[in-house]
Amino acid sequence: MNSILQAGEADALLEAAINGQLPDERGRFGPFGGRYVPETLVPAFERLEAGVHKHLHDPGFQDDYRRELREWVGRPTALSFAPRLSERWGADVWLKREDLAHTGAHKINNAIGQALLAQRLGAKRVIAETGAGQHGVASAAACARVGLPCCVYMGAVDIERQAPNVDRMRRLGAEVVTVESGDKTLRAAIDEALREWVTDPAGIYYLLGSAVGAHPYPYLVRELQSVIGQEARQQMLDQAGGLPDVAFACVGGGSNAIGLFYPLLGDDIELIGVEAGGTGDGLGENAATLATGTPGVLQGSYTIILQDDDGQVQETHSISAGLDYSGVGPEHAMLQATGRVNYVTARDDEALEALEELCETEGILTALETAHAYVAARKWARENAGKRILIGNSGRGDKDMPTLTKYPPRIRSHAST
């Protein structure tokens, strides 16, 4: 992907990223990002952008946001040393426990921040899309918390494989709309939410769940998720006695990964994002956007996408609904092009195996999405003995039980005796 940037451009771009100068005023991370939206949505995006500028770094907003993170979300989340996994892998393995955040994943950091923003912008109701359902649950909870009605768009395929989360959303007072159009997963749900937003751009706040889409969403979501990396960095210094040699995070749209990586960009830490390798390398068999995609415009942003030669966006496959997306946040496209972050893949079967290993060694049922990060971390540990590894444990796996019941645990050595 380095060919996207001119010689010498990569270093300048990375420096700008580290210095907090990206995105630029046009919402660009170098060549990536921007705002490709229908004219009907231009005023809505301009209003949102103005609202973000006015409120996001306002001390009053930050006070409210930090208080909600502390008192309602349960932050800071723990940094756990993983002794048995460390012993197996021959490394020092540390886990940033976003699974311990309220509603079970990092998604809540963004949802409560944007719900507070929606409140300040005078929205009458909130809409959201969801893939794995984690963002839908987080949005439902955050909207209840601030007293705004919430409607969640979810693809029919995802509704089936994430049934427990659908019930949770409804229990939390959200309306869940089944999306039968397009690929019936996250991409179709985003399209449908955008279509709804167009009908009442002033009354509706669209609470987008990942660091994707048109400006200012990739920026807004990154800012709200950066708390992950800020905490993890300090906790590593305090608990591990130093920064990690390497940090891993799974990447679908890329919000937990950008949240973990962004505060670490200026440090001497290798950063590795892990995408869904699905069942294989063929088009449609995975969601390995950065690993195999090409530049294009999808859902408002110039980024790397999975498409055919005619620019038609390809359907994806992953065992994890949260990684099953044909695009990726534009900041990740930039971080790949500059060479700062390396993006690799993990297959469905490898993720299942990693999930099981973490259950067995550390008593943590991690999300299928998150399990992908462990696959790459274990491989890296084999090649780099005795290093300090940080893994973004982005969410818990309770929601994956309908999928996991299809794959019974292997009989463990101590269980069979």
Added chain:
Amino acid sequence: MQAHERLTAAIHAANDAGRTAIMPFITAGYPEPDDFLSTLRAIAAAGDVVEIGIPFSDPMADGMTIQRSSYVALQKGVRVDWIFEQLDKAGGEFEAPLVMMSYLNPLLAFGFDKLAERALASGVCGFIVPDLPYEESDELRAALDAKGLGLVQLVTPATPDSRLKLLCDESRGFVYAVTITGITGGNTGLPDDLAGYLDKVSATSKLPVCAGFGIRERSDVAAVGAHAAGAIVGSALVEVLERFDDPVQFLQTLAAK
């Protein structure tokens, strides 16, 4: 005459004849790729400007009808290249000038310079790109300008006055006035303040203004025609094609040419 001026001239000609210009939209190759050219010929004879929709996998500004037609056309192998090949086969013998409607990504993949060249050669006069706001359109406009092709700008009831002026000034061929804040194919009808809105756009624009979204019947065309130069008929026509009804007959019920 530059290609985009043919669009303007066709709309003016209808108005000069005392009619509201009718601009039918079809999804290329829908419902049957084999019938594309014959449908196009018939519709070009019944309309004043024909909009050809390039199918896309993520038609985010469109409602269910056009989403469905797009999906079917893609399944049946309709691609940008194929559309140009078909148009070349027809040798530009259509009674109305053509404008293409496409989301940005298929055009990006095709390459802007090659696109402009092929479009001009195939008798296409301009493009409507619903997910390309003016601020992001420099590269495509430059490529189209070089061949005299137009990039039609869209305006909406929510467009602020200052922006409306900019978009009207920068548009080529005509100005596409979206009548409702919604997606295509809505059944909510035309808004109450339609006249005031279209009058404002028409007063701002030097080019003819064509209204689209929500135009389904003769009374809609009449309502729009009193305040704009043309009426764009999309989802309602695609529904006719979906039922394998006669599109020409339908267009004639909207307005006599």
